[in-house]
């Protein structure tokens with residue numbers, strides 16, 4: 001096909017982790033609670049012409065405040081796969097929760113792709129309520145506003161192709177303006193779902209994560225992700241340690257740190 005987009009490489013890079021219990025991650029939880037840790041990732045989409053960073057994590061200070069184990073900055077994470085944060089031109093923010101939009105000073109040149117609705121949500125009336133604002137960090141929100149005043153925020157409404165083979169799709173649910181990415185790879189269409197599904201069990205057992213703005217939109221999001229991805233194996237959950245377990249390391253040195261998502265998983269257990 002003459003106009004088929006060039007396939008991209010995609011990486012998940014782990015930057016933090018925390019211990020947690022399974023009951024924390026599902027609206028319907030069974031009585032026998034067991035440990036279920038959470039991983040924190042940024043993602044990178046690497047093409048022949050350009051690279052795209054997806055989300056920017058939190059910093060060590062915020063990790064200490066929230067008792068998360070911080071492993072590396074996004075700049076260090078990107079270095080693992082040979083990318084330079086300072087030179088990054090494109091950063092997609094899936095949403096503005098604290099674990100997805102910090103560290104913006106490390107990306108001084110980047111254009112930020114954000115659903116317009118997310119900025120409205122993060123700066124609007126629901127932030128009067130602790131239950132809604134708890135996963136936000138006001139300094140990170142203000143940093144996005146600073147980038148806006150610097151002319152670097154590219155607002156998206158709904159669906160937008162930002163490059164051949166990369167589209168952004170509004171989902172909402174977890175936050176009002178959450179978006180997912182659909183990316184063309186040599187194994188087909190992969191969906192970086194971010195927090196539209198924290199764990200594989202959220203989407204594939206239809207059991208939502210309990211930090212949620214609109215449960216109905218979250219459920220609609222599961223359907224959309226299944227439509228956009230070529231198969232369940234093409235769905236990348238936002239916080240699931242299974243991502244590190246299922247996909248091959250980017251190189252022998254990056255085991256447990258960075259995996260390739262544009263190649264088939266090693267297993268699906």
Ligand SMILES: [Zn+2]
Nearest residue numbers: 097099100195
């Ligand atoms: Zn998150």
